[in-house]
Amino acid sequence: MTKSFVGVDLGGTSMKIGVTDSTGNLLAQTEKPTIAEEGAERTIHRLNVHIKELVASAGISWDEVSGIGLGLPGFLDLKQGIVIHLTNLHWEQVPICKQMESSLDKPVIMNNDANVAALGESWVGAGVGVDDLVCVTLGTGVGGGIIANGQLVSGFRGFAGEIGHIQVDSHGQACNCGCNGCLETIASATGMVNQATSAIQAGTSTLLTQEPTITPAEIFAAAAKGDALAKQIIQRTVEALAQGFAHLSVILNPQRFVVGGGVSNAGEALFQPLRQAYRQIAQQHSAKDVEIVPAKLGNQAGIIGAAGLVALFEDPS
């Protein structure tokens, strides 16, 4: 019998659902509103309904579904399958895996959304064929996921891959996590915009003051026009990333860094100075022949990787 795998990327605004085959081909996908204000029980109920609808609409029999993988943005107890805390959904102590298993009669496996996205890139994206891989998502925050020996590394309590919380400046800005100068205070979209607004408030002259709202795209555009502040923000951002990558290299010696998320849409305007800063900062043995490349799967990394939690757990080859 052909096997199919359901992957869910559950966010505060929308729940993305996909179905893949055993090689990670996406057979069908959908996106529905999360409606977090209805509470966990209703959201999980609708998620179960949408999963069954999607599988049916794809012409797949429910018997062919091996299980459901979940990517969730928060603090999780992976072994128990319990959400400890999901900030965006206001969930506390929700035993989501057991609840879904009893409704759907299939195994349900969860992991952190950034870890799941890394698994997706490893399975069918920019990390295919690479056993030692680090994936980084530069979005509102900086997320990360680690593949070592071809396997996702979740760590003791599921907090492995929290690359955004590598401290790169001990005198830096306070981070939500309680520390100072974490990578994500500088190299996320928020961090880049904060660098710009602080400088503007301090009186720095820049093309960015002409923009109604400042985003990383505007910062890269201003830099391309020669704006000194924009160029300085990009330099600080790539140096912070390179510092984090240098730590990751002596610790894990990955073959490849895969970089995705909104900030990475700048393309070579980000990647070229990032590679250069990494070559300068990283310990040379650990950095030799290491590649820094763009992610391939975009928003689909989450649903594909979540399906992979089940598919690759069943057949780890």
Added chain:
Amino acid sequence: MTKSFVGVDLGGTSMKIGVTDSTGNLLAQTEKPTIAEEGAERTIHRLNVHIKELVASAGISWDEVSGIGLGLPGFLDLKQGIVIHLTNLHWEQVPICKQMESSLDKPVIMNNDANVAALGESWVGAGVGVDDLVCVTLGTGVGGGIIANGQLVSGFRGFAGEIGHIQVDSHGQACNCGCNGCLETIASATGMVNQATSAIQAGTSTLLTQEPTITPAEIFAAAAKGDALAKQIIQRTVEALAQGFAHLSVILNPQRFVVGGGVSNAGEALFQPLRQAYRQIAQQHSAKDVEIVPAKLGNQAGIIGAAGLVALFEDPS
């Protein structure tokens, strides 16, 4: 048939050889001079002879030996089984695994000495039962080894676990590796002694000037007598270690740090302030319930872990 496993810890001065059973019990061991000046071929020949002698003396038939694991202190090509460069032995481009395999007619697997020691602690030492583990050896340098998902992490080119080269002070002392302020410039025996001699040369008054030679043991003894410089060196050492452990925690979220090597002989005089500094510096989620404990196997970690390279590769459960 009972299976036995040979482990070799090859250093510049001596070659330690052990034989274990499939549960990591050390059945026999020996230590012979390396005589590096005779060159790689002679050293490997004598190693082969000593291995066969040890196995015979333990009453084990050669047929029972599944293979030989090697822990080597240098740059290795793990996939090809080639020594690229061993500083202490002046070896360059030595295909040691193939050479030993053709003489001994058994599989030979190699890895970095610090990684092998970590595998030993994981298999039968202070890391038993822990799937996510970081082992650190505070000796002449700072070595490290990482276990994730219950497996040794070697990385793309075998340079994973180079914990001594995590940068903890970008304005710090030059390190042999070409970077500045690596953890081992501060937290190794050499680093601690350098801190003392620099301060003494700068005119700092300390009990340590009464010592004919300064070692970490003398620094801990002087601190116990209230010596301000010695206390300051220990504080800087544990803060540098805690900074490195903080990076490791957000990246790997290990359950336990196992600390060995000469500097760790100080016991609670090291561990107590180290745990305290780690609690203060590390990101709280990643540090929750994480233990920092002494290594258990001492000098035997290398031979037991090297045997484990073969035993655990054969039967990864």
